[in-house]
Amino acid sequence: MARQEIIAMILAGGQGSRLGVLTDFIAKPAVPFGSRYTIIDFPLSNCTNSGIEAVGVLTQYQPLELNSYIGNGHSWDLDRNNGGTFILPPYLSQEGNEWYKGTANAIYQNIPFIDSFDPDYVLILSGDHIYKMNYEKMVGSHIEHDAGATIAVIEVPWSEAPRFGIMNTDKDGRVIEFEEKPSNPKSNLASMGVYCFSWEVLRSTLIEDEKNPESRNDFGGDVIPGMIAKGLKVFTYHFDDYWKDVGTVASLWEANMDLLAKPDLINLRDKTWPVYSKNPQRPSHYFGPDSIVKNVAVTDGTEIYGEVYNSIVGYSVVIEKGAVVRDSLLMPGCRVCSGAVLTRCIVGMNTVIEADVRATPDEEDATEAFLNALCEDDITVFAPDLIIRSGAVIAGNSMVGPKHADIRPDIVAEQPHLARREMDLC
């Protein structure tokens, strides 16, 4: 293959277990985000906008949706004669390769792929972060420092620092110590999980790491600390724009709401840095004669006849007259029927909320059958492809999934399989 100076590897194989039923059947990076996007649109668009032309996407957990979403990379201008997007699942070989054991092992198993481009630099990115970053600048800083590895860091509030991997640096920005979730942090520079490596350095480090039976083959846990311990040059790259890891129900909800509350922080209208996505081919959206819509993001194919406040509404959603939706995230293809009231809800793709369902935090006589520790801040999650039977009253912090169809058939049913997933129509 033609040589590429920089290639990007996006880690998209994680299960995202903290998102519960939302990732039962799809990988976390394929979860819809912000009305018309999918989480992986952000790193992919960053690659395109940074001029990176070869992108490997490492998949492992439930890759079908993600594979079909990415396709040949056309939606991000990543269908290239030289380079382009490559879906990289684990594979079998003479040596008997196995599942990706950890993030570093995933890259290790793809050394031949990276070698085929003969790159100078390799970017390791996460498939589940919402941010806009010019990777070219990061590589520039990497070259300037003549570093072996450069780690993007962001300043987090000191109180939150114990939740992150924290970088302690000298005055030049060189990392002298890495602490994973320190209880007494010495710095508030958190690793974003965005790394730039000189390929030669990374290649030999990965081979060494693979030989170490003690290693969990993880970038944050093993590779980076190992490089620091060996005295290799590891530098930080300061990023001071919007960045959010959407790994939990609360952070997914919050990042979506940020699009409404802080539209300037992650400016989707910036023509110099567009966020690309696969576009559904649907007609324009429609606001009905009696609709009331305040502070709402909405996209193609959606029809709103009811009331919607402070919400993110995906494509091909129908909100019937008499329905009231507040502070919620409605994923593509779902329907909220007349008289239903949703507050602080995340509704998965194609789920139907039947008439007069109430899912709001302070409901009396609400069923607590679906309470789930993954949900906090009174956020309720409905899995994709469900039917929530009319009249159900559901307490805040619930997580309703397909398994409940057996336990509470009076409230939950699964969509018949004939229902075509909206994504197929893209």
Place this chain on the structure above:
Amino acid sequence: MLIDAMGLILADNRRIHLGALNVPRALAAVPFAGRFRIIDFALSNMVNCGIKRIGVVALTRYKSLMDHMGTGGWWDLDRMRQGLYLIPPYINPVTRAPDRTDAQGVINYVESGDQTHVIISSSDYVANMGHLSLLDRHIVSGADMSVVYTRDGQISGPPSMTFELDGDGFIKDLMVDYPNPTSELNAFGLIVISRTLLLQILEEMMARGIADFSIVGLLQHYDRMKILAIEHTGSLFRIHSVASYFDASMQLLDDDVRQKLFLPDRPIYTKVKNRAPCIVSSDSGAVKNVLSSDGCVIMGHVENSILFRGCVIGHGAKVTNSVLFQDVQVSDGVTLDHVIIDKNSVIKMGGKLVGQPGFPIVIAKNSIV
């Protein structure tokens, strides 16, 4: 799905004028329904029934048409075999005028296909229709040519192609733009013809020095060919004047009309733009009975209107019964009623534009009012 037909779309019509709307662009490239252009419907109808080879005949002002179609990828027409072909007119290298061999490009395109039939569509109507039954009926009837019609001959107004039928359902008398039509049968630009017959007609045209290839020109062969008339009973909008364009747009606000035009199993494809979702702000006025599109920011009051992608409606602005093309900016406090505003125009602070239901005001592309 295999269909033994190729497509041919006539992107322009010398008899149709949409005022300022088709000055900068061919008729086929006139925006419609918030995020589409007229040609999207003809292209999607053909693609949805399995046609893989489509030629688009352009006359003039085809830059925006070319921008829109690109390599045809949006309609899955970027193929190695077959695909999308743009056929611009040939210009005489000496006189710089359109060449009398105008039809030569069309002939070359038709000649080089290997399909038996050609489905020809004009760009002065909008509908979602399947062509398979049309082709079947054409073949079964043994007609030389088939044309589709609706029963609006006495109400549609020019340009019209009203006709009488003989006992077998073939056209026996054709009246073009006749002011007092006695027949309600009015053809529109959708024709099925065999490839060999089309080639023969085109070559005769060339030999006689007729350069203008049009639907009317084809139908005028009714006296020597069997032209079957097939009725279209579904919804259809003729786009032949500013008033009819405006009326068709307003009808889109009806749920039933939209449902018939945008069928889930026969989607209308268009060029994709990566615009952010539409935002209706927390302090916006009422937004009622509005079709709007990605990239819009609605802060004012909007009612009974269509907003194309990227429109910005300022605080306190009041937009009613209007159609705003892509990236139109309506400043704070502006009042608009019965107005069509073309792409990229800016309506400055405090302005007021009020048209009439049958006579909307049209603001040209890139205007600053």
